[in-house]
Amino acid sequence: MDAAMLYALRxxxxxxxxxxxxxxxxxxxxxxxxxxVQVMLGASALTLYGAFxxxxxxxxxxxxxxxxxxxxxxxxxxxxxxxxxxxxxIYDPFWYTANVLSARWVIGFIxxxxxxxxxxxxxxxRNPRLATQPVRGAWHLVISLLLMLVxxxxxxxxxxxxxxxxxxxxxxxxxGQIDPSGKSLHGYSVTRFSFFILLSVAVVAAWLFxxxxxxxxxxxxxxxxxxxxxxxxxxxxLVGGVLAVASGALWLATLPEKMAxxxxxxxxxxxxxxxxxxxxxxxLLGHKLDQSLWGYVPFALGAVAxxxxxxxxxxxxxxxxxxxxxxxxxxxxxxxxxxxTSLFFITFAVLGGVILGYLLTVAWKAGQTEGVYTPSRxxxxxxxxSIGLLVLWVVQFFxxxxxxxxx
Amino acid sequence: xxxxxxxPMWYEPGIGSxxxxxxxxxxxxxxxxxxVGAAIFFAYLSTVSYQRNQPELLEFIKRYGLFLLVFSYVLxxxxxxxIWYSTxxxxxxxxxxxxxxxxxxxATEWVFxxxxxxxxxxxxxxxxxxxxxxxxxxxxxxxxxxYGTMLIIIGILSFMxxxxxxxxxxxGGYLNGFYGANTFAQLAMRTAFMFTMTxxxxxxxxxxxxDVAFKREITRKLALLGMAxxxxxxxxxxxxxxxxxxxxxxxxxxxxxxxxxxSLVSVLGGIFAWFAVTWLQPRLLSPALAMVxxxxxxxxxxxxxxxxxxxxRKPYVAGQxxxxxxxxxxxxxxxxxxxxxxxIERKGFLPTQVFVPAQLRVVTESNALHAGRSLALxxxxxxxxxxxxxxxxxxxxFGGNTDVAQVKTYLQGTLxxxxxxxxxxxPLNDAEAYALARFIxxxxxxxxxxxxxxxxxxxxxLVAPTIKE
Numbered sequence: 001m002d003a004a005m006l007y008a009l010r011x012x013x014x015x016x017x018x019x020x021x022x023x024x025x026x027x028x029x030x031x032x033x034x035x036x037v038q039v040m041l042g043a044s045a046l047t048l049y050g051a052f053x054x055x056x057x058x059x060x061x062x063x064x065x066x067x068x069x070x071x072x073x074x075x076x077x078x079x080x081x082x083x084x085x086x087x088x089x090i091y092d093p094f095w096y097t098a099n100v101l102s103a104r105w106v107i108g109f110i111x112x113x114x115x116x117x118x119x120x121x122x123x124x125x126r127n128p129r130l131a132t133q134p135v136r137g138a139w140h141l142v143i144s145l146l147l148m149l150v151x152x153x154x155x156x157x158x159x160x161x162x163x164x165x166x167x168x169x170x171x172x173x174x175x176g177q178i179d180p181s182g183k184s185l186h187g188y189s190v191t192r193f194s195f196f197i198l199l200s201v202a203v204v205a206a207w208l209f210x211x212x213x214x215x216x217x218x219x220x221x222x223x224x225x226x227x228x229x230x231x232x233x234x235x236x237x238l239v240g241g242v243l244a245v246a247s248g249a250l251w252l253a254t255l256p257e258k259m260a261x262x263x264x265x266x267x268x269x270x271x272x273x274x275x276x277x278x279x280x281x282x283x284l285l286g287h288k289l290d291q292s293l294w295g296y297v298p299f300a301l302g303a304v305a306x307x308x309x310x311x312x313x314x315x316x317x318x319x320x321x322x323x324x325x326x327x328x329x330x331x332x333x334x335x336x337x338x339x340x341t342s343l344f345f346i347t348f349a350v351l352g353g354v355i356l357g358y359l360l361t362v363a364w365k366a367g368q369t370e371g372v373y374t375p376s377r378x379x380x381x382x383x384x385x386s387i388g389l390l391v392l393w394v395v396q397f398f399x400x401x402x403x404x405x406x407x
Numbered sequence: 408x409x410x411x412x413x414x415p416m417w418y419e420p421g422i423g424s425x426x427x428x429x430x431x432x433x434x435x436x437x438x439x440x441x442x443v444g445a446a447i448f449f450a451y452l453s454t455v456s457y458q459r460n461q462p463e464l465l466e467f468i469k470r471y472g473l474f475l476l477v478f479s480y481v482l483x484x485x486x487x488x489x490i491w492y493s494t495x496x497x498x499x500x501x502x503x504x505x506x507x508x509x510x511x512x513x514a515t516e517w518v519f520x521x522x523x524x525x526x527x528x529x530x531x532x533x534x535x536x537x538x539x540x541x542x543x544x545x546x547x548x549x550x551x552x553x554y555g556t557m558l559i560i561i562g563i564l565s566f567m568x569x570x571x572x573x574x575x576x577x578x579g580g581y582l583n584g585f586y587g588a589n590t591f592a593q594l595a596m597r598t599a600f601m602f603t604m605t606x607x608x609x610x611x612x613x614x615x616x617x618d619v620a621f622k623r624e625i626t627r628k629l630a631l632l633g634m635a636x637x638x639x640x641x642x643x644x645x646x647x648x649x650x651x652x653x654x655x656x657x658x659x660x661x662x663x664x665x666x667x668x669x670s671l672v673s674v675l676g677g678i679f680a681w682f683a684v685t686w687l688q689p690r691l692l693s694p695a696l697a698m699v700x701x702x703x704x705x706x707x708x709x710x711x712x713x714x715x716x717x718x719x720r721k722p723y724v725a726g727q728x729x730x731x732x733x734x735x736x737x738x739x740x741x742x743x744x745x746x747x748x749x750x751i752e753r754k755g756f757l758p759t760q761v762f763v764p765a766q767l768r769v770v771t772e773s774n775a776l777h778a779g780r781s782l783a784l785x786x787x788x789x790x791x792x793x794x795x796x797x798x799x800x801x802x803x804x805f806g807g808n809t810d811v812a813q814v815k816t817y818l819q820g821t822l823x824x825x826x827x828x829x830x831x832x833x834p835l836n837d838a839e840a841y842a843l844a845r846f847i848x849x850x851x852x853x854x855x856x857x858x859x860x861x862x863x864x865x866x867x868x869l870v871a872p873t874i875k876e
Binding site: 004075082097106107114117118181333347352366380384 | 408411412424480484486491493511513518519520524541572579586588590591735743762764
């Protein structure tokens with residue numbers, strides 16, 4: 001598969017902004033998506049473990065983590081839409097080919113994810129009081145977790161097949177016979193997949209620090225439970241850090257020849273430093289974890305580390321396709337469109353910032369309040385501003401639309 | 408070397424890749440339209456609750472919201488990207504054309520999605536935990552943000568049929584592609600019908616309410632919403648049909664079955680009658696009946712409508728410049744897009760395709776059947792099944808003709824000229840027309856008459872065709 005062929009697969013419409021913008025947004029939103037995925041995986045595993053424990057604290061944690069996992073799936077799906085969008089914009093030759101070659105699995109992804117999510121809900125409905133009553137139908141959650149790993153594997157394969165254009169024809173037409181069934185998953189790296197899955201241990205540990213800090217703000221919470229959570233979070237963070245380093249090293253040691261440069265690149269050192277900083281940071285904080293908002297910082301730092309890891313992952317893709325296959329994702333034809341570009345960034349930064357700021361503040365404050373929460377005047381003004389901005393957005397949609405239509 | 412940018416093909420012999428997309432898309436329409444309508448309905452109920460001091464309405468929001476968490480925000484949120492995934496494998500250049508023109512619009516919609524997902528959890532779980540004025544604010548944010556997703560996707564769906572303004576072909580630009588008469592007509596029609604779906608699906612929740620008076624109040628609210636929106640939707644449908652481009656009007660006149668209009672009126676009448684009955688006798692409403700009605704709307708309302716919409720944009724799949732077989736069919740100077748037809752005419756399909764085995768790039772007597780199969784996969788299989796099942800089986804269009812020369816002449820005379828309604832222009836040189844004809848003839852029509860034989864025989868033929876001299 002030479003460069004001319006790869007370039008021919010590009011969309012002739014070009015892209016409406018500089019391709020670097022899509023590349024950066026792809027990395028940022030992928031990091032957010034994978035954070036939600038890892039919280040979901042870690043929280044599901046903790047739920048499963050806690051559900052069979054006799055320790056009341058474990059059972060309470062299982063109930064909380066089940067709610068967390070349920071919401072995390074929603075968040076992972078909605079956040080996953082953005083990197084899925086951006087990868088199609090500048091890597092379309094690779095993404096579409098990788099998908100078509102495993103088409104049945106792509107369709108299977110949808111079905112399996114639905115079953116996995118419904119299984120989690122079934123477990124939730126069967127265990128409304130998981131903290132206090134014996135677990136029922138645990139196999140629902142086992143199936144859910146296993147199927148979530150399967151959909152993760154499918155996504156991994158699709159992403160990995162993108163990097164192997166030299167093998168595409170042998171997959172599509174083995175021995176010169178075209179096989180359009182899309183029935184096989186062709187290219188994969190068990191070590192790479194393991195690294196990203198095992199990262200969930202450290203991520204859920206960081207989540208536990210934040211969860212613990214959240215509980216500390218509530219008056220009626222059990223101090224014993226909060227104290228019990230601390231060593232658990234530390235232990236998980238330590239184990240997660242070791243697993244991340246070990247599985248990461250294994251992945252790098254098993255890189256195929258054309259990607260071997262990545263193992264000794266600066267991207268790896270920076271990523272390793274970010275992950276280790278995240279792993280050791282809670283211990284460095286010590287008692288400060290209980291003060292002010294410091295308890296939330298490990299998770300924030302973890303998110304930054306995931307952005308760094310995501311950047312390294314992108315570097316591996318970009319330079320492999322550029323260096324080994326002559327495809328430069330950043331020289332995509334630009335058909336600049338200022339209106340839609342500006343509208344997105346304004347919507348993202350202003351509407352998204354204000355509205356999500358308002359909603360999350362209310363959600364957090366309500367969770368910290370006994371009884372009915374009534375926001376302050378400042379927060380209420382933020383709510384009114386949110387509604388106003390939305391109305392303004394809708395008005396501009398119709399105003400611009402009618403103008404263009406009538407023109 | 409010059410290439411046309413066709414991807415590998417996914418061929419689904421059972422029902423066809425197009426129907427896979429159609430099934431996922433139709434189901435998603437039910438989930439997503441219900442969710443958007445419900446979000447606005449919730450905002451209305453919250454307002455009434457706040458103004459009239461009726462906290463029980465918030466309880467209904469909570470119940471319906473919990474139902475929607477699974478119905479729309481589990482199933483809907485997965486089938487949404489599911490449409491992307493299915494079109495990615497069934498029609499990669501079709502979805503690519505939309506993505507590359509409207510990436511920022513989809514990204515903007517994503518911002519609304521995030522707000523929507525946060526919002527739905529909050530309006531459910533914060534009932535009774537925040538003061539009612541705050542809950543009202545959250546409901547309004549949720550409702551408007553949900554409608555924002557509808558506003559955005561409609562323009563993209565309209566572009567799929569026809570770019571908003573004809574100027575788009577010359578000038579390009581997102582605005583010319585997005586906005587047009589069809590955009591607003593479709594928006595108005597879908598807005599009406601999304602309330603219809605909200606009212607139908609809401610019956611599943613309302614039917615389970617135990618309190619008789621409260622059940623009557625909610626059921627009647629849903630019934631009124633349903634009757635008004637069904638009536639409005641029917642009228643707006645007529646506006647929508649009037650905004651279709653001429654080519655689509657020709658398709659409507661020639662390709663849709665005669666019973667389509669009658670069936671549409673009957674379905675709308677049936678839905679209206681359902682709401683009228685539940686308004687008159689709210690106690691008759693039960694979750695089971697409402698579920699049956701929901702499935703009926705899906706099967707008899709949404710599915711035919713989506714199939715019809717799919718049909719009338721043929722032979723294009725996106726923006727009237729990407730053929731359903733993925734070939735770029737015309738120049739679009741405004742976007743710097745060049746038709747691929749001239750290159751195919753000069754050099755043929757097989758030498759210019761990326762994903763063709765080397766030994767098939769030149770047709771010979773010994774590889775003609777394999778080359779023909781490769782051509783059939785590329786040029787036909789998006790719309791025509793190469794087996795006896797699925798969409799419009801290819802073999803059935805040739806009446807069992809086994810004369811390769813006649814089939815070749817037919818192919819070149821009809822598809823090669825580009826003058827056949829509904830079909831793309833498929834320029835086939837002599838060698839490629841011969842190869843394709845050989846393959847079509849090899850799809851023995853006798854086997855199509857015996858369903859027990861077809862699957863095995865044809866899958867064998869597709870994997871390892873035997874040349875019969």
